[in-house]
Amino acid sequence: MLWLIVLKVIVMDKSNLDNTIEEDENLAEEVCKISYEALLKARDMIKPGVKLLDVAEATESYVIGKGYEVAFPLNLSIDNEAAHYTPSYMDDKVFGEKDLVKVDFGAAKNGYLGDCALTVDLSGEYGKLVDATKEALENAVSIVRAGRKVKEIGKEINSTFERLGFRPIENLGGHGVNLHELHAEPFIPNYDNGDDAELEEGRRIAIEPFATLKQSRGLVTETDVAEIYSFSDNISPRLPAARHVLSSIMEKYPSEPFAARWLSEGMKSKFELYSGIRELEKIGALDSYPVLAEVSRGMVAQTEFELLVEKDSCKVLTKI
Numbered sequence: 001m002l003w004l005i006v007l008k009v010i011v012m013d014k015s016n017l018d019n020t021i022e023e024d025e026n027l028a029e030e031v032c033k034i035s036y037e038a039l040l041k042a043r044d045m046i047k048p049g050v051k052l053l054d055v056a057e058a059t060e061s062y063v064i065g066k067g068y069e070v071a072f073p074l075n076l077s078i079d080n081e082a083a084h085y086t087p088s089y090m091d092d093k094v095f096g097e098k099d100l101v102k103v104d105f106g107a108a109k110n111g112y113l114g115d116c117a118l119t120v121d122l123s124g125e126y127g128k129l130v131d132a133t134k135e136a137l138e139n140a141v142s143i144v145r146a147g148r149k150v151k152e153i154g155k156e157i158n159s160t161f162e163r164l165g166f167r168p169i170e171n172l173g174g175h176g177v178n179l180h181e182l183h184a185e186p187f188i189p190n191y192d193n194g195d196d197a198e199l200e201e202g203r204r205i206a207i208e209p210f211a212t213l214k215q216s217r218g219l220v221t222e223t224d225v226a227e228i229y230s231f232s233d234n235i236s237p238r239l240p241a242a243r244h245v246l247s248s249i250m251e252k253y254p255s256e257p258f259a260a261r262w263l264s265e266g267m268k269s270k271f272e273l274y275s276g277i278r279e280l281e282k283i284g285a286l287d288s289y290p291v292l293a294e295v296s297r298g299m300v301a302q303t304e305f306e307l308l309v310e311k312d313s314c315k316v317l318t319k320i
Contacts, residue, residue: 025308028112028204031068032306032317035107035114038062040320042074042105046120048097052076053087053261063107071106071113071182073228073259078102080294082169082210082220082302086227089261089270098123100130102302108256111179115206116318117304126299129166129211133303136160136190136209141307144314146201154189157209161190167218169210169300172292177204177306180255199309204317208304216298226288229277230257235285237276245276246285257289 042059056074063070073086078099087093095101104117119130136157143156158168174188186197190209199205212218231249248263260277267273280286294300308315 024112027110028308029317031107031109031112032114032116033320034063034066034068035071035105035306036116036318036320038107039103039105039116039118039318042076042103043118043120046076046095046101046103046122048095048099048122050095051087051091052093052095053091056087056259059105066107068107068109069256071108071115072257073262075104075117076101077104077291077300079299080297081223081291082172082294082300083292084228084289085225085291086259087261088227089264089273091261095122098125100126100299100301102300104302104304106182106306113177113180113182114318115177115182115304115306117208117302119301119303121301126301128164129213129299129301130303132161132164132166133209133211133301135164136211137207137303137305140207140209141305141314141316144199144205144207144307144309146199146309146311148199149195150186150188150197150199151192151195153207154195155192157189157207158191161209161211165214166211167214167216169212169220169294170218172208172210172220174205174207174304177206201309201311203309204306205309206304206306208302210300210302212294212298212300215296216294217296218298219295220292220300221295222290223293224290226290227260228257228289229260229281229286230289231255231285232287233285235280235283237279237283237285239276239279241272241276242279242283242285243276245273246280249280249286 045055077085099122101120106114168190176184178184306318
């Protein structure tokens with residue numbers, strides 16, 4: 001974790017500095033707690049026939065109503081989708097009776113970011129797969145401490161999956177969490193990737209085991225669907241619709257990921273919104289985050305906690 005602020009060290013005595021750090025730790029934990037509360041509310045709404053858009057809007061509104069910001073749009077990725085699906089503007093898609101839903105969400109406040117995830121099995125057929133991600137996460141958390149190599153965490157996750165008859169998604173994993181930076185170093189793999197990087201005391205990390213079926217490839221690739229974006233460069237677009245969209249982005253979301261549907265206010269139509277986004281992406285003003293799907297269409301489950309690395313263990317932050 002990056003602690004604020006260097007200049008304060010010059011003017012504060014040690015007791016005041018310690019209090020400042022304690023307040024920061026409390027805020028980090030507070031943000032993670034509200035993130036997990038919202039995640040559970042989303043989980044409880046997911047039922048066959050319910051609109052994905054209704055779940056997303058209710059979950060995001062919950063944290064905003066509590067005085068927080070949304071760190072990233074609610075992800076509701078289904079079946080072989082592993083990450084990055086969020087409902088579109090006026091989306092009428094509903095959950096099906098057989099859906100395997102990955103729910104990934106986080107709140108934010110003063111640069112502190114929460115990140116947590118779980119999987120809802122509406123079919124009742126993939127309970128063992130879901131439980132494998134939970135057990136792998138628990139086992140990984142149990143060995144986290146300062147000085148632990150990230151490859152050892154990956155080895156623990158993969159060993160759990162292999163013992164239970166599943167395999168990891170090898171090109172997805174956990175990450176460090178910094179102030180204003182959700183995906184920071186180090187990358188925390190879901191298998192032993194040979195990385196000798198060591199965890200540092202005081203750093204916040206997210207561990208997120210992704211599992212798929214044994215016969216699947218265990219890799220994800222980008223699809224052609226994207227509803228999550230971030231501002232990249234202030235390039236002047238030619239189309240009026242693109243200028244309108246860019247103005248809204250610069251005003252509301254200049255530094256954090258956002259859902260296209262968040263920009264719908266003030267737009268004349270769905271066509272104006274998406275034609276503007278497509279133009280901005282084309283000229284390099286926006287980065288997109290396409291939906292990631294398992295390459296062999298294997299079912300994917302995920303569980304994720306954010307935690308604080310301590311000298312001899314760790315503290316799970318995303319809990320109630």
